Amino acid sequence: MTQTVGNPTHTKREDAIGPPPRRPTRVPSERYYSPKFARLETERMWPRVWQVACTVDHVAEPGDFFEYRCGAYSVLIVRGDGGELRAFQNVCRHRGNSLCSGTGTNLRELRCGYHGWTWDLDGALRRVPHRKGFGALPMSDLPLIPVAVDTWARLVFVNLDPSAMPLLEYLEEVPNDIAWCRLDEFRCYATMTVEVDANWKTIADGYSETYHIQTLHPELHRCMDDVHAPQQIWGHTGKSEQMYGVPSPQLRESSTDADVWDAYVRTQGALMGVAEDTPFPADQADGRSAADLIAERTRAFGAGRGVDLRWATDDQLLRLHQYNVFPNMTLLSNADHLTVMTSHPGPDPEHGELVMLLWMRMPPDSPRSRPADVRLTAEQAHPGLVLIQDISVLAGLQRGLRQPGFTHLVLSNEERRVINLHRNLDRYLDLPDSDRITGGESADAPDRP
Numbered sequence: 001m002t003q004t005v006g007n008p009t010h011t012k013r014e015d016a017i018g019p020p021p022r023r024p025t026r027v028p029s030e031r032y033y034s035p036k037f038a039r040l041e042t043e044r045m046w047p048r049v050w051q052v053a054c055t056v057d058h059v060a061e062p063g064d065f066f067e068y069r070c071g072a073y074s075v076l077i078v079r080g081d082g083g084e085l086r087a088f089q090n091v092c093r094h095r096g097n098s099l100c101s102g103t104g105t106n107l108r109e110l111r112c113g114y115h116g117w118t119w120d121l122d123g124a125l126r127r128v129p130h131r132k133g134f135g136a137l138p139m140s141d142l143p144l145i146p147v148a149v150d151t152w153a154r155l156v157f158v159n160l161d162p163s164a165m166p167l168l169e170y171l172e173e174v175p176n177d178i179a180w181c182r183l184d185e186f187r188c189y190a191t192m193t194v195e196v197d198a199n200w201k202t203i204a205d206g207y208s209e210t211y212h213i214q215t216l217h218p219e220l221h222r223c224m225d226d227v228h229a230p231q232q233i234w235g236h237t238g239k240s241e242q243m244y245g246v247p248s249p250q251l252r253e254s255s256t257d258a259d260v261w262d263a264y265v266r267t268q269g270a271l272m273g274v275a276e277d278t279p280f281p282a283d284q285a286d287g288r289s290a291a292d293l294i295a296e297r298t299r300a301f302g303a304g305r306g307v308d309l310r311w312a313t314d315d316q317l318l319r320l321h322q323y324n325v326f327p328n329m330t331l332l333s334n335a336d337h338l339t340v341m342t343s344h345p346g347p348d349p350e351h352g353e354l355v356m357l358l359w360m361r362m363p364p365d366s367p368r369s370r371p372a373d374v375r376l377t378a379e380q381a382h383p384g385l386v387l388i389q390d391i392s393v394l395a396g397l398q399r400g401l402r403q404p405g406f407t408h409l410v411l412s413n414e415e416r417r418v419i420n421l422h423r424n425l426d427r428y429l430d431l432p433d434s435d436r437i438t439g440g441e442s443a444d445a446p447d448r449p
Ligand code: FES
Pocket: 092, 093, 094, 095, 096, 097, 112, 113, 114, 115, 116, 117
């Protein structure tokens, strides 16, 4: 197999485990179901972190708006008349009604549906019916409450904390690390929100480690290297790299190019525009490997929709770069693939939602189209074999987590992006030592007294 190397930082053959720690990391299980812990998250964490709310494709034109809900919080994102993006807490300053819901276009002003107080798209209060009844009521005292908003890679992020650090600082190494991939050329064509019987962290943990691939995703295991999948932790963010188009080195039986091809087609054939059950084109292979042919088909699929992928090396087409951004987001990308996933708290700590933002690389001048936003139950959702497998374990995980004999999760260094979520939570929630995660010391750390 010919593998050209795309980015010199991505050539390492480190494994996913990295240096083993002295002992496992232990995470109190209570934080996955306790209402008290969820309340702490609502008070101390969610209002202070940058969160993906929607995409630029949802709010591309003046007058476009999008309501972002995360647990108790509701934020309104509005494209103003001059093209600037603004975000506000979604609350009327009279008696607290929500101003808007869902997403839409052609908004001229924000008029509360209860008594008619009205703001312009800059958030300035413009009309108060029967205003004299309030006595002295300076309009400038009651603008909509602003929320920090910024964009990166056509993702719209919001932060309820007006003194939050800038988004780019929060994202640490991520923007530079993936800059080669031209993420701005992807367009979001759909979002899928799946309601599940699981805490938002149970959902996020599923896309924060590759340890489960060998068991939960046997088909994926036949077409990706889950062993040489190096990970990095920066702070709020972390990364995993996974090579596709090759069998896992863990497979006991040897596999042929046809086996790898079949597994790739079964799990993600759509990424190269190939229908399910398309056999390995042995007659065209001419000695080339499954990976070579997958890269070639992916380039051809791009060309068919006007996207030139000749700049991308085979490595850039086959190696998945997966980023995690605290608290709830992952971004998975290669040269012709982008999926972003987030998870949100539901009505109680044992319910949540998984949101998938689905993208396609498009020619730079392609016309605008609004993403289709779909909301489904776990039973209704069919987001492809691998995600169906991921979703299928969530309710059972959540039920197990609250069994009385189970007090702690026991985590490996292979799961260090899960550990990093909990380490950040400890910090944001300012937990006492007794409630923090323990263990995971590096093997060469000095002995604790
Ligand atoms: S609650 Fe909005 S105008 Fe009264």
